Amino acid sequence: MASPSPPLHPATILCIYFVLPAFAELQRLQHQPKHDGSLNFLVIGDWGRKGKYNQSLVATQMGKMGDKLDLDFVVSTGDNFYNSGIKGLNDPIFIQSFSNIYTAKSLRKPWYSVLGNHDYRGNALAQVSPILRKIDRRWFCQRSFVLHAGVADFFFIDTTPFMNKYFNNSNRHYDWRGVLPRQKYLKNLLKDLEEALVKSSARWKIVVGHHAIRSIGHHGDSVELIKLLVPLFEANNVDMYMNGHDHCLQHISSINSPLLYLTSGAGSKAWRGDVKESHSGVKFFYDGQGFMSVQITETDAKFAFYNVSGDQIHHWTVTKPIMHTVA
Known part of the structure; x- marks a missing residue:
């Protein structure tokens, strides 16, 4: 009888689980919407600072709004832990900046998250590890994945490897395990994203990433x-x-299509004070702390931005008429 194989070291398990799937098809998740098919969620980014820079105040207002909306989940747009991600699976910053801050009952829902450039400065493999869900079951973070939520499909994409500056800057460390060779990684990601978008028949298609495509911010x-x-x-x-x-918080409309560019990266440190020349499609810009709420039905998407005091500072609605087929 052959002797049993020795147990894998935890680091080896992590590498098998996360490095090899870097070139695999995007993981797909299902989130059950409400009985009427609607979805209500909050969007927050650039937040993890152990409650400092008004992170705790923003979290309090998120909890209040979550109660009003009967929240389904929270979307995190990355830079989840400052300044350099998490060091490992036991890094106390995960609890100090996440579990101990977003304590409202209404926020005890899934948090679907992507990595930001600051997260890549730490142990990126640890931050996308399912082991973190044993510490806080709300946490779900992957480099890229698809979330099917009934009326809407969400496509979470890893934008940091697209940015040339992080590969040209040798002064900082980035955890590129599972990303290199870079061109192969990006080629596969673009291929998988396109296939997922083509196959999607959802009424609403929403893409989430860390880096802005259009922005008049810093x-x-x-x-x-x-x-x-x-x-x-x-x-x-x-x-x-x-x-x-x-x-900041931004609402920018494309001049070539119905596409909206929405920035919600004001979860803690803000007020940079530098605004670039305005795009023709800019509808709103706010340089302070806050977050965004989204309410989606089959025909309408309602958006609102809130500041650190919970005041609604911008809102709008997008309507998508139902097209009936003529027999």
Whole structure:
């Protein structure tokens, strides 16, 4: 009888689970919507600072709004833990910046998250590990994945590897395990994203990433994403792209399509004070802390931005008429 194989070291398990699937088809999740088919969720980004820079105050207002909306889940647009992600599975910053901050009952729902560039400065494999869900079961973070939620499909994409500056800057460490070779990673991600968008028959198609495509905030437009992602979005009728990275709240409309560019990256440190020349499609810009709420039905999507005091500072509605087939 053959002797049993020795147990795998935890680090080996992590590498098998996360490095090999980097070139696999996007993971797909199902989220059951309400009985009437509607979805209510909050969007927050750039938040994890152990409650500092008004993170705790924003969290309090999120909890209040979550109660009013009967929340389904929370979307996190990345840069979840500052300044350099998490060090490992036992890093106390996970509890200090997440579990101990977002304590409202209404926020005890799934948190669907992507990585930001600051998260890549730490142990990226640890942050996307399912082991973290044993610490806080709300947490779900992957590099890229698809969330099917009835009336809407969400496509979470890993934008940091698209950005040339992180590979040209040798002064900082980034955890590229599972990403290199970079061009192969991006080629496979774009292929899988396009296939998922084409196959989607959802009424609403929503893409979530960390970096802004269009922005008048500190970081401005992302030329790499404009070149590689926008044509995919326009060809496949994506309704909106949600991001963080710029520490502000923004509503920008495309001048070429119905596509919306929505920034919610104001979860903690904000007020940078530098605004670039305005795009023609800019509808709203706010440089302070806050978050976004979204309410979606088959025919309507209602959006609102809230500041650190819970005041609604901008809102609008997008209507999508139902097309009836004539026999």
